[in-house]
Amino acid sequence: xxxxxxxxQALNGFQFGVMLFxxxxxxxxxxxxxxxxxxxxxxxxxxxxxxxxxxQAWTGSWxxxxxxxxxxxFALGLAIDRVALRTLYDRDHLDQVLATFGLILFFNELxxxxxxxxxxxxxxxxxxxGHVEIVAGIPYPLYRLAxxxxxxxxATLLFLVISRTRLGMLIRASASNGEMxxxxxVDTKILxxxxxxxxxxxxxxxxxxxxxxxxxLPGMGEPILILxxxxxxxxxxxxxxxxxxxxxxxxIVDTTGRVFLRTAFKxxxxxxxxxxxxxxxxxMLIYILMAAILFFRxxxxxxARKG
Amino acid sequence: MVGRARLFSxxxxxxxxxxxxxxxxxxxxxxxxxxxxxxxxxxxALSLDLILGFGGMISFGHAAYLGVGAYAVGILSxxxxxxxxxxxxxxxxxxxxxxxxxxxxxxxxxxVYFIMITLAFAQMLFFLGVSLEKFGGDDGMTIWKPADYHLxxxxxxxxxYYAVLVLLILGLAASLQLIDSRFGQVLRGAKSNERRMRALxxxxxxxxxxxxxxxxxxxxxxGALLANLTGFxxxxxxxxxxxxxxxxxxxxxxxxxxxxxxxxxxVLLMMEHVLSRVTQxxxxxxxxxxxxxxxxxxxxxxxxxxxEAR
Numbered sequence: 001x002x003x004x005x006x007x008x009q010a011l012n013g014f015q016f017g018v019m020l021f022x023x024x025x026x027x028x029x030x031x032x033x034x035x036x037x038x039x040x041x042x043x044x045x046x047x048x049x050x051x052x053x054x055x056q057a058w059t060g061s062w063x064x065x066x067x068x069x070x071x072x073x074f075a076l077g078l079a080i081d082r083v084a085l086r087t088l089y090d091r092d093h094l095d096q097v098l099a100t101f102g103l104i105l106f107f108n109e110l111x112x113x114x115x116x117x118x119x120x121x122x123x124x125x126x127x128x129x130g131h132v133e134i135v136a137g138i139p140y141p142l143y144r145l146a147x148x149x150x151x152x153x154x155a156t157l158l159f160l161v162i163s164r165t166r167l168g169m170l171i172r173a174s175a176s177n178g179e180m181x182x183x184x185x186v187d188t189k190i191l192x193x194x195x196x197x198x199x200x201x202x203x204x205x206x207x208x209x210x211x212x213x214x215x216x217l218p219g220m221g222e223p224i225l226i227l228x229x230x231x232x233x234x235x236x237x238x239x240x241x242x243x244x245x246x247x248x249x250x251x252i253v254d255t256t257g258r259v260f261l262r263t264a265f266k267x268x269x270x271x272x273x274x275x276x277x278x279x280x281x282x283x284m285l286i287y288i289l290m291a292a293i294l295f296f297r298x299x300x301x302x303x304a305r306k307g
Numbered sequence: 308m309v310g311r312a313r314l315f316s317x318x319x320x321x322x323x324x325x326x327x328x329x330x331x332x333x334x335x336x337x338x339x340x341x342x343x344x345x346x347x348x349x350x351x352a353l354s355l356d357l358i359l360g361f362g363g364m365i366s367f368g369h370a371a372y373l374g375v376g377a378y379a380v381g382i383l384s385x386x387x388x389x390x391x392x393x394x395x396x397x398x399x400x401x402x403x404x405x406x407x408x409x410x411x412x413x414x415x416x417x418x419v420y421f422i423m424i425t426l427a428f429a430q431m432l433f434f435l436g437v438s439l440e441k442f443g444g445d446d447g448m449t450i451w452k453p454a455d456y457h458l459x460x461x462x463x464x465x466x467x468y469y470a471v472l473v474l475l476i477l478g479l480a481a482s483l484q485l486i487d488s489r490f491g492q493v494l495r496g497a498k499s500n501e502r503r504m505r506a507l508x509x510x511x512x513x514x515x516x517x518x519x520x521x522x523x524x525x526x527x528x529x530g531a532l533l534a535n536l537t538g539f540x541x542x543x544x545x546x547x548x549x550x551x552x553x554x555x556x557x558x559x560x561x562x563x564x565x566x567x568x569x570x571x572x573x574v575l576l577m578m579e580h581v582l583s584r585v586t587q588x589x590x591x592x593x594x595x596x597x598x599x600x601x602x603x604x605x606x607x608x609x610x611x612x613x614x615e616a617r
Contacts, residue, residue, distance in 0.1 A: 037419050084598055093419050094365050095601045098558055101551045102597030109590040226430050226547060229423040237419060279438040287431035291412045294424065298415045 004138050009256050015144050017251020018151025022206035023228040024243040026199025032175045032238030039100035042221025043107035048073045048204025049211040053122040062125035077200020111218040119215030147209050230290050236300030257285040312613045316566040339464045345573045346471045347532045352556040352568035354525035360563030362518050363498030367422045368429025369553050372402040372523045374545030376530020381540035384450045391454035398531035399524045406523020410516045436542030447541025461535035561609025570608050
């Protein structure tokens with residue numbers, strides 16, 4: 001087990017974590033402010049990837065594809081909010097879960113009809129193709145570094161907007177006490193819609209960045225959605241900071257666990273048992289971590305304060 | 308009008324009892340399989356309704372126990388053990404233990420945390436199933452020898468049908484007893500106001516955990532029967548969409564009623580059956596139906612029939 005491999009895997013894990021954060025940020029904001037459980041967040045991730053791939057095929061340009069996919073994701077977010085979710089704000093969580101579950105079925109099937117059931121591929125842009133040496137002698141794919149860069153940039157921007165701008169102040173006010181913010185003259189309806197659209201864009205960015213590294217196919221959003229749930233439950237629902245810490249934690253633990261657990265087990269166990277147990281435990285690792293954290297901190301690592 | 312609720316249950320059970328007669332008269336064996344499927348999922352949905360409708364616990368990972376029960380049958384059969392009663396006993400015991408462990412962690416949380424964490428644990432078991440290469444991994448495994456119930460085997464569809472029906476009726480009767488008992492009243496009390504129940508001196512956590520475990524065991528039984536029906540087990544039984552479908556069955560039929568989940572199971576499975584013949588893209592229709600159902604018909608089918616009862 002060389003330290004070069006460890007470094008590369010840690011970076012892969014960090015990249016995965018950054019993606020998870022993009023998803024978790026939108027979901028946790030929407031939940032924190034509107035008290036809405038939105039399962040269809042995974043569909044927004046999927047549609048972001050499909051939008052980018054389609055627009056890139058049309059325009060022949062990677063940048064143009066991305067530039068068109070972002071407003072498309074925003075518009076889709078607004079449409080979903082207006083058509084289906086608006087009436088669910090005041091309903092209980094069970095209703096929200098069921099209705100957005102229905103939306104997932106709808107979007108997955110829609111993607112299957114429009115783009116087909118087989119994986120859709122997206123090219124890495126030529127200027128991001130290739131490898132760089134992060135440390136002498138260790139090549140690392142440039143595109144994955146770019147994903148990390150985009151993720152960190154978005155996270156920083158989000159922190160700044162939330163903590164330093166007037167818009168961020170209104171968002172924080174609505175999150176801690178929506179009714180009071182409304183009574184003081186904040187147009188919460190427009191704010192909600194905007195935040196929902198913002199969450200949709202983040203999910204879309206996550207989807208389109210991951211497009212070239214993994215296959216785009218119907219239902220691609222749900223595995224990541226469930227991991228996102230794990231992230232925001234560990235981080236504390238409604239907390240952006242918690243989401244970031246938990247996302248990176250989950251990303252690194254999951255990625256390195258899959259690579260190293262089997263080898264680690266082989267030191268103590270019969271190879272045959274290690275081969276069975278390694279992947280089994282690796283696939284459960286993050287859930288065990290979640291259970292352990294929730295056992296000691298039922299409200300997550302950074303519980304958001306509610307007014 | 309308590310009579311109306313009882314009438315509803317009797318009509319539903321009578322309709323189920325009559326399905327084999329139809330299958331026999333019309334020579335339509337597939338009706339028998341569909342009927343067993345409906346009852347198996349009815350049992351699973353009923354177990355979910357116990358914690359959801361009466362305990363207010365929104366478990367989004369209930370299909371996990373379906374999978375645990377099915378895998379208990381699959382793994383025992385894999386090692387050449389075909390005694391059906393032993394299968395059922397192991398399925399119930401294993402899923403009870405797993406439900407107890409999962410519940411012990413999940414019930415420390417409430418609200419949306421509970422929804423997400425039950426989903427996450429079900430996903431954990433799903434991935435465990437996928438990673439068990441020895442038992443078929445992702446593709447699942449076929450059970451070559453049907454379970455042996457001494458008087459009949461699982462391959463005898465008519466016998467299996469009535470066996471499942473009897474188990475469903477037993478499950479209904481047990482649930483009826485349970486919710487009217489002191490235990491059930493504490494559970495319902497905790498649903499409507501947990502803080503007050505605690506102030507009255509009830510350790511609600513223990514009651515909820517007991518109910519969660521019991522529901523898991525009942526769903527494990529349904530899983531074992533599902534494996535008997537299909538002769539096959541796969542991680543797909545634990546897929547998160549399956550948990551979603553169980554929730555839909557409960558809501559569609561009528562949350563907080565005992566006959567409701569049975570009707571919900573029947574309607575959803577038949578809708579799938581019919582729509583999938585019309586178009587392969589039936590989910591495109593089912594999805595919006597679900598949204599509309601939640602928005603406009605929350606009380607479910609049971610609610611339409613038994614409206615006057617409240």
